[in-house]
Amino acid sequence: MLLWAEPQDPPDFTTHMLPADDRPEAAAPLFAIVDMAMLFFALSLTTFFVYKTRSRKSIFVLSLFSLGYFGFYRLGCVCPIGSIQNISQALFDPNYIAPLVVIVYFALPLAFSAIFGRSYCASVCPHGALQDAVLMKPIEVPMWLDHALGLLPFVYLGLGILFAATGSAYIICDYDPFIAIFRLTGSANMLGMGALFLLAGMFIGRPYCRYMCPYGVLLRMFSSVAKWNVEIYPDRCIDCSLCDNSCPFNAIIKTTPEHQVIKAKDGKKQLSFLLFLAPFIVIGLGYLSSLAAPTLARGNEVVRMAYQIEQEELALSSGQSLSEVSRPEESEVWRDRFDDAPALFAEAQQIIHQFVVGSWILGLFIGLVILFKLYKLSVHRVRHQYVADYGSCYSCGRCYDYCPGSNGLPDQAVTGGHLR
Amino acid sequence: MGDRLRRNFLRQGESPEKTSRRDVVKDAFRGAGVVGLAVAVGSLLPKGGKAEEKVWQIDPYKCTECGKCETHCVVTPSAVKAVHAFGTCGYCDLCTAYFVPAPFSLHEGAENHNCPTDAIKRTYIEEPYYEYAIIEDNCVGCAKCVDGCRTYGNGSMHLQIQHDICVDCDSCSIDNACPSEAFVKLPASNPYLFKDDMENWHA
Numbered sequence: 001m002l003l004w005a006e007p008q009d010p011p012d013f014t015t016h017m018l019p020a021d022d023r024p025e026a027a028a029p030l031f032a033i034v035d036m037a038m039l040f041f042a043l044s045l046t047t048f049f050v051y052k053t054r055s056r057k058s059i060f061v062l063s064l065f066s067l068g069y070f071g072f073y074r075l076g077c078v079c080p081i082g083s084i085q086n087i088s089q090a091l092f093d094p095n096y097i098a099p100l101v102v103i104v105y106f107a108l109p110l111a112f113s114a115i116f117g118r119s120y121c122a123s124v125c126p127h128g129a130l131q132d133a134v135l136m137k138p139i140e141v142p143m144w145l146d147h148a149l150g151l152l153p154f155v156y157l158g159l160g161i162l163f164a165a166t167g168s169a170y171i172i173c174d175y176d177p178f179i180a181i182f183r184l185t186g187s188a189n190m191l192g193m194g195a196l197f198l199l200a201g202m203f204i205g206r207p208y209c210r211y212m213c214p215y216g217v218l219l220r221m222f223s224s225v226a227k228w229n230v231e232i233y234p235d236r237c238i239d240c241s242l243c244d245n246s247c248p249f250n251a252i253i254k255t256t257p258e259h260q261v262i263k264a265k266d267g268k269k270q271l272s273f274l275l276f277l278a279p280f281i282v283i284g285l286g287y288l289s290s291l292a293a294p295t296l297a298r299g300n301e302v303v304r305m306a307y308q309i310e311q312e313e314l315a316l317s318s319g320q321s322l323s324e325v326s327r328p329e330e331s332e333v334w335r336d337r338f339d340d341a342p343a344l345f346a347e348a349q350q351i352i353h354q355f356v357v358g359s360w361i362l363g364l365f366i367g368l369v370i371l372f373k374l375y376k377l378s379v380h381r382v383r384h385q386y387v388a389d390y391g392s393c394y395s396c397g398r399c400y401d402y403c404p405g406s407n408g409l410p411d412q413a414v415t416g417g418h419l420r
Numbered sequence: 421m422g423d424r425l426r427r428n429f430l431r432q433g434e435s436p437e438k439t440s441r442r443d444v445v446k447d448a449f450r451g452a453g454v455v456g457l458a459v460a461v462g463s464l465l466p467k468g469g470k471a472e473e474k475v476w477q478i479d480p481y482k483c484t485e486c487g488k489c490e491t492h493c494v495v496t497p498s499a500v501k502a503v504h505a506f507g508t509c510g511y512c513d514l515c516t517a518y519f520v521p522a523p524f525s526l527h528e529g530a531e532n533h534n535c536p537t538d539a540i541k542r543t544y545i546e547e548p549y550y551e552y553a554i555i556e557d558n559c560v561g562c563a564k565c566v567d568g569c570r571t572y573g574n575g576s577m578h579l580q581i582q583h584d585i586c587v588d589c590d591s592c593s594i595d596n597a598c599p600s601e602a603f604v605k606l607p608a609s610n611p612y613l614f615k616d617d618m619e620n621w622h623a
Contacts, residue, residue, distance in 0.1 A: 008508055010507060011510070019551075021612070026583035026608045085590070098467075098468045099471060100469045103464050169596070170591035183495070185496040221453065329484065330599040333599055
């Protein structure tokens with residue numbers, strides 16, 4: 001059925017001229033270049049502040065600037081967190097092309113992270129800046145909870161890639177808690193979630209960054225093997241624990257208390273038990289998550305429609321008419337325009353298959369992550385001094401001023417700007 | 421590497437000249453990560469560098485005037501506005517986009533308006549023709565006029581995304597809600613689908 005008649009000509013006027021259409025132009029492509037330059041500039045400046053001037057104040061002021069520019073002025077888009085999805089879709093779907101600016105936003109903070117640690121988190125990311133700005137009275141999250149919640153970003157990253165790679169949805173953008181705040185408008189759910197995160201963020205340091213952010217997972221990986229990091233130098237450390245008190249993000253590994261020192265024999269026992277469990281954890285999670293594939297696939301438009309049409313076809317074959325079935329407008333439009341159930345089912349089947357494969361990979365990935373976490377928890381290294389956790393450290397610079405070994409030392413120039 | 425060496429020296433009692441195994445592993449992982457990143461970027465960059473930016477637009481031939489453009493846009497009021505493709509307008513005296521069905525009279529009084537926000541301006545041209553222009557500042561994209569014009573008229577009024585307002589989300593929330601897949605991506609240099617624009621027809 002043709003929805004629209006072909007357009008017809010206007011009447012022949014004696015003198016009147018038709019007005020022109022109103023077509024305001026899209027934002028100039030110049031903005032993309034400015035955005036890329038700003039990102040590079042902000043990353044470089046952060047790195048300078050972290051390593052050279054070592055000033056928490058400068059880092060904080062720059063983070064407020066980033067919050068203003070990347071957040072409120074550019075409305076939080078493009079951002080590296082969301083760019084994960086563009087990159088995954090571009091890698092899996094040959095018809096989708098990721099624009100240059102998105103590729104740069106994805107790669108540049110990671111490249112910086114591989115060299116200098118998480119400069120992006122320190123004072124470039126508007127999400128981090130917003131949470132950092134509202135952090136009033138940090139409470140320490142218990143380690144067991146911190147470890148458990150710390151697994152969430154891996155799951156979120158996996159799901160984000162799965163939905164983007166299958167071309168289904170950009171869930172990382174759709175469920176972003178702060179974007180509604182940057183736009184100063186949004187649905188009640190989005191604004192509510194943003195308010196909740198900010199409220200929690202007053203007492204828990206950067207809850208989104210630590211327990212949600214999927215890009216943080218990648219930054220953490222690169223940062224934990226970075227060329228340089230913010231570190232605590234053992235020769236200067238006097239075990240005063242002031243840095244640990246100043247860090248609201250559990251990013252400083254504590255010294256091991258006497259009673260927690262474990263005998264090597266017990267540690268070996270624990271590790272071999274873990275090794276025995278490993279295949280069960282990994283394959284078990286892969287299998288479990290593959291069971292969720294049909295449910296996850298409902299996040300895809302085509303699959304949703306196929307389920308709907310399947311219901312309707314069932315009703316039709318049992319003698320009901322379409323008008324008796326409750327159906328959404330989507331179904332009416334689909335019947336007007338396509339009305340080809342077998343083709344729809346075939347397409348949906350293909351997408352569900354993609355989801356099954358993807359969920360297996362997702363499950364295996366989560367299994368490996370959990371395994372690695374358990375491994376880290378089972379290797380009891382006895383620490384006599386405080387050590388920075390390179391992966392978790394946001395380079396926020398809070399600990400600089402607290403460290404008594406940090407200031408006024410003659411060879412400051414020799415050892416660069418690291419935390420000493 | 422001086423700093424790190426010194427740390428190792430102090431922590432593990434190794435000789436300062438020797439690079440620790442930990443550092444070698446770290447270097448290897450970093451190298452692998454950077455190579456992986458470079459491969460991913462390298463495979464996407466040739467296409468992405470050349471590709472023109474694409475922006476959202478509404479295909480007026482697929483739109484069903486469901487009203488979700490008014491309520492689902494992240495911008496308030498919506499970046500979707502009614503537009504008037506004058507080149508296909510009949511210039512009716514009784515415009516069913518402008519007047520409610522069965523109006524009291526063909527008079528510009530508010531009781532006759534179909535548009536809830538007074539966003540259509542009616543101007544007399546010559547007997548018996550009237551011109552109808554959208555006042556964009558008033559329009560909220562509810563598509564009531566589109567429905568009226570399509571039901572009885574030429575369908576010259578339709579919705580378009582105005583790109584000076586649209587923030588061009590990757591994941592357009594109206595697109596997610598649109599029941600008729602009317603949202604399409606167009607090159608940013610020519611981002612409109614007006615019904616009286618022959619070049620863009622059935623694009």
